[in-house]
Amino acid sequence: MPRAPFIPPTPSEEAYSADADQGEVFTSADPFELFEQWFALARAHEINDANAMALATADREAAPDVRMVLLKDFDPRGLSFYTSETSAKGRQIAGNHRAAALFHWKSIRRQVRFRGPVEKLPTLEADAYFAERARGARIAAWASKQSAPLADRAALDAAIAAMEKKFEGKDVPRPDHWIGYRLVPEEIEFWVNRPFRLHDRLLFTRSGKDGWNSTRLYP
Ligand SMILES: Cc1cc2nc3c(=O)[nH]c(=O)nc-3n(C[C@H](O)[C@H](O)[C@H](O)COP(=O)(O)O)c2cc1C
DSSP: OOOOOOOOHHHHHHTTTTOOOOOOOOOOHHHHHHHHHHHHHHHHOOSSOEEEEEEEEEEOOOOEEEEEOOOOOOTTTEEEEEEEEESSHHHHHHOOOOEEEEEEEEGGEEEEEEEEEEEEEEEHHHHHHHEEEEEOHHHHHHHHHTSSSSSSSSHHHHHHHHHOOOTTTSOOOOOEEEEEEOOOOOOOOEEEEOOOGGEEEEEEETTTTTTEEEEOOOO
């Protein structure tokens, strides 16, 4: 039987293999700067959507829920994402403003998790970001009642067609329900794979308005 050709691993595969020692990865004492460094590395290695994060919310009864969203902006104020205020997550946030977010970058075997309250972004910011989106995505935001039951695909196609007609020859403004949120982190934890499951963890907790304390955690 012919043997499969040997394909040597690329340097990055070796550097980030499960038994690789990635060396010193906590390269900043500022969690935002550290996130920026890790995120840049993830963007260079992930096959797509390095900015995808699992967003956990909970309803009024504290029952958790989770789904992916895309991180759109990140700065010392927090993590911004966009969605429908009337979606399940939007309703959950309205009833319980505490949330968590998680990035897992498989290509570099690292994760970063965030916990904190969520606030709405100013409408001007949402308007500006909405205006940058492709017309098709803007029409879709009008047509989709995100998280509501949908009879069949034809019903969605009909809703899209109706919105295309409504906005024919016109600009498509941001629908009121399509808004931005910011998760304001109170805790940020960085995790990196190390050999023998002896992973490194560094937890930052907010102290005062702009200060952070950091603690290492057992794996
Ligand atoms: C990689 C990825 C990125 C996504 N990004 C977003 C996003 O930025 N905003 C959004 O509303 N939904 C996004 N979704 C869809 C959500 O995961 C989810 O299906 C939708 O928001 C409805 O969630 P809900 O019913 O909990 O509100 C994304 C899904 C995936 C897999």
